[in-house]
Amino acid sequence: MERSSRRTFLTAISGSALVTLASSWASTDTWALTAEPAQGSKAIGEDLVALLEETSARLTVQATEQRQHTAPLVDALLTTVTDIIEGSRYNRPVKLRLHALAASLSQTVGWHRFDYGLHAEASQYWIAGLHSARAGGDRDMGAALLGDLAYQASWRNDPRTAAGILERALSGTRHPAARSLLQLRLARALAVRGERRATLRALTAAEHLLDASSGEPVPTWCAWMSSADLAVDSGQALLDLGDTRRAHQLIREGRKLLPPSRDKTRGVFRAYEARSHLDLGEPERAAAAALEALQVAQRIGAPRCVELVQGLVPRFEAHSSIEGVPELMDLAAA
Secondary structure, eight states: OOGGGGSOOOSOOOHHHHHHHHHHHHOGGGGOOOOOOEEOSEEOOHHHHHHHHHHHHHHHTSOGGGHHHHHHHHHHHHHHHHHHHHHEEEOHHHHHHHHHHHHHHHHHHHHHHHHTTOHHHHHHHHHHHHHHHHHTTOHHHHHHHHHHHHHHHHHTTOHHHHHHHHHHHGGGOOOHHHHHHHHHHHHHHHHHTTOHHHHHHHHHHHHHHHHOOOSSOOOGGGTTOOHHHHHHHHHHHHHHHTOHHHHHHHHHHHHHHSOTTOHHHHHHHHHHHHHHHHHTTOHHHHHHHHHHHHHHHHHHTOHHHHHHHHHHHHHHGGGTTSTTHHHHHHHHHO
């Protein structure tokens, strides 16, 4: 990862540049590993790398409400790992572990930035992580980071870019769970574009792959993927295609399947559910879902979920006499 990736980035990367980057990543010619060990002045051994890996693992599993305290520590750890990569001496096995750690930390830092709406910084961290994954020969992690860039493109209303990135990312990852997540994100992007047949094909693939067995451990970056995520994101895709009733059913089913430990995701799911109730002409249920989503988001500090609910608030203005709407409007305005 380049040192410049730790600066504050002020410009966004174009969609065409991201698709070009994904195409370059997908080419097998770009993944040849260099055999030479690093020749820095300070020798780095496996004990230190193990400590850094353990610290990273402990920091990145913290609950969302703790990240306001731990996020600066993750930033600092990424800086430390980057400095070691650039200025130290180590053998090939240590090199691979350092680059894997840099890629993982870059992904986490990128998500912290994304959750706070710092999109240019988020994409730069993910791209830096992609370079680290390439340096370590980890194609699965590369696919993960491309999947994150695609998710961001969809969030920013650029489904064409998202689909272009995901189609290339799918060529480079093998584990069924990883492919399921990428297919699900592809379905979301295709649905926004109104491509019904392709969307349903991607949703079917995502469902089949999630249940597929594999002799390998699930990659850490998609270990959270579950039937709950499949149901809600499938519902959201169907909502974009206009299948409102089925979409609402899937979103509700997915929320019920979600474990208590994933409050941020629960808040996002409830925001999706509020949107589906509004589309069905059920403002009272929509207000209850939106209010719960906003309360969860404010309690745990999840600004991206707050943004989702805030985007729905104007649709409630015509329902000011409905139970729950005044309380929602007051909380949103606070």
